[in-house]
Amino acid sequence: MFPNDTKFLVVDDFATMRKIIKKVLNELGYTNVEESDDGKNALPILQAAATSGSPFGFVISDWNMPGMTGIDLLKACKADANLKNMPFMLVTAESEQKHILEAAKAGVSDYVVKPFNAATLKAKMERVYQRHSAAPAAKAS
Structure with missing residues (x-):
C-alpha cells in the first residue's frame, strides 16, 4: 500500500463526497489529504505542488463536475x-463500457463506481499501488 505520508488530492464538486x-x-492511515471542488481548481494546485518539490502522490477525482470534468x-x-506518472483514480456513477474505455485510454490508474464502501476503495488503491510500483521504468517513458 502507499506510504502513510502520501499526499492525496480529493477532487469532487460535492462537499459531502469529499468528506x-x-x-x-x-x-486507512492517510492524513495528508487536500481537497478541491473541481478540475479547473485542482490542476493549478497539482502543478504548483509538483514544481515546489512537494508533489501529490495520488489523485481521487469525481468524473462529473462543472468547470472541468475528472476525465x-x-x-x-x-x-x-x-x-x-501520478496515480489517478476516477470516482463515477457511470459504469458504462464506453466511459470505462475512455478512462483507460486516457491513462486512469483505476476507477471506482458510486456508491462504494471503504473496503472497495482500499482494494482499488492496493491495485493502483501494485501497478505503479511494479513498473516504474515503464511509467517513466
Whole structure:
C-alpha cells in the first residue's frame, strides 16, 4: 500500500463526497489529504505542488463536475510532464463500457463506481499501488 505520508488530492464538486473519501483515507492511515471542488481548481494546485518539490502522490477525482470534468483533469495531468506518472483514480456513477474505455485510454490508474464502501476503495488503491510500483521504468517513458 502507499506510504502513510502520501499526499492525496480529493477532487469532487460535492462537499459531502469529499468528506466521505477523506474520512476513508484517514481510516486507512492517510492524513495528508487536500481537497478541491473541481478540475479547473485542482490542476493549478497539482502543478504548483509538483514544481515546489512537494508533489501529490495520488489523485481521487469525481468524473462529473462543472468547470472541468475528472476525465479532462486526468487528460491534463497525463499531458503534463510533472504529473503524468501520478496515480489517478476516477470516482463515477457511470459504469458504462464506453466511459470505462475512455478512462483507460486516457491513462486512469483505476476507477471506482458510486456508491462504494471503504473496503472497495482500499482494494482499488492496493491495485493502483501494485501497478505503479511494479513498473516504474515503464511509467517513466
